[in-house]
Amino acid sequence: MRSHCLALALAASAALLATPTLADVATARQQVEAGQLDAAEATLRTHLAEQPADSEALFLLARVHAWQGQPEQALPLYDRLLRDEPENADYLLGQGQALLWAGRPQAALQPLERAATIAPDYAEVQQVIQQARAALTSPVTATAPIASAPAQRRHELEISARQDWLDNGFDDWRSQRLDYTSTQPEGLGWYGALLREQRFGEWDEGVEAGAVIPLDENWTLQPEVGYQPSPYFLPEWHADLRLQRRLPAGFLGAASVRRTEYETTRVDRLALAAERYWGAWRAGYTLNITDVANAGTPIGHDLALDYFYDGLSYAGLRLTAGEEEAVEEQRLITSDVRAVSLQGRHWLDSRWALTWELGHHEQGDYYTRRWLQLGLRHAF
Template structure:
């Protein structure tokens, strides 16, 4: 018996330590479930001081720090975890979420796309990929599941020029735009543009401005206005209000109303849209119902299909059919339209991108218009 007690004294710590470690991680998880993030962080830090290589505790601590609004500190832990298990879909997802909340949505897509390859049926990976793309294309993305995670604001500036060639004796068109946008996941976003267009030998100048307001995790409101001080063919002003709802399984739904005021008439439009994101694809459809004062109610359909590659670079096709109003020599006309265009944005690195668009638009029997647009975009 005297020999057994010293042996037990040596073995007992090794028997107790694993169960104690599991109990500490379980305690931290209960604290997280109760949204006691500070307490959970303290529990995990104490535990990791004794067992610094516990991957389960490191993973939970990384998520806690991201939920506390410190995604940069979470990224250091995810780096260690991914060094050990580079194909762990949970770690890749968490790494992508932390990058998104740190204001690096394009970098987030690299981890998320890898997670989608490893676990193609992982629904949450698809949802966060959608949020990362939305964070770069609009100011709407999801919040952290337990606490708001502030992310850096992203600004983008684009200078573009467009040339339109018309047949049937119509003069060609030209236009230039300077677009600016400021986005932040779960924050207020805004955008604006300066524009000038030449048609029929005349130049029109104008400005546009809008905002995207996240009402909650799923609803966003987007008001927009435009104004031309002395228009010849552009409208005097327009106002648009769009309400968008994020739906399960990568779907988005939206409705918008728009009023456009010309010198001689007014145009009201109702647009109903549906979008779906899955894997590297986005598909969209919009029904446009337009009320032209004293000129009928044209109905049009817009279809879109985009393929994303290398983060947020994409190429897409747009198709328009139905009826549409157009301005010809200061007269508003309505006619059948058929339009097809290809467009895209190719990111050269994290800051610079080239944008492009080519297309053809048939405006009833009036003319066929073909165009080319090129732009240079800078993120900062």
């Protein structure tokens, strides 16, 4: 009897000692749900001073730091957690999010892709991978779930040259571009380009500019304009407006309207697009419905498939079929098209990348065109 009472006393003492521990973490969760992040941080720090090895409290504190806009403070905690559990997909996801919100999307891809391998059906992992790739491949932004983290702005500059070879007696084409993009995972993105092209023995020069405006964590608006001051074969100007929606399970949906004004005609286009990101892959389809003034309504289809490797490097396939308008000297024509191309971007290190594209295009019975484009990209 005496030993039984002693056992009960010890169990009661243990329960009393455990209760504050459980209560501290539960209290911190309630404070997070109420948006009291500073209070949650204080609660967790007090608890961890007594229980420094509590992985549940460390994980919650790491997320609190990220939600407070302090992702750099979260990263040492994730390193500590992953030393003990390197295959924990939740920890890898949290580390990837913190790196993304710290303005390091390329570094974020490493833990995120590991998490995707460990838990291929983890929808949030796929979503954050999509955000990290988008933050580097185009000026599309991502938003943190509770509080935006101040992220470093990334700038990229690319110079490229392209050569097109045409048959049926058409002169070959040449073009050069200087592209600039500025992206930030939590903010406004913008981009621009200077371009010059040679066709039919004439050179045209122009400029392009656009922005990507995050409306909330799922919607983005992308306006774009282009202008050629004295065009011979390029349009005088174009204006494009794209609305994009992030969807569950790695899907994206988008619609855009575009007007292109030539000296002798006008072209309006509606494009409806869908994309899916999963693992190291991205697939996309676009339906183009074009209204050419006094020349009909051609419809075209574009398919895209990309494979990402070694972080942000990728190789992709593009297919085009249907009808399309084209400029022959100063005359706009519409014809059946078939096109296939391969393209990619290979990062030599965190700052320098090579870009490439080669393709084959059949413009009805008018000509067959083959091309090669090479570029050098620098991030700063």
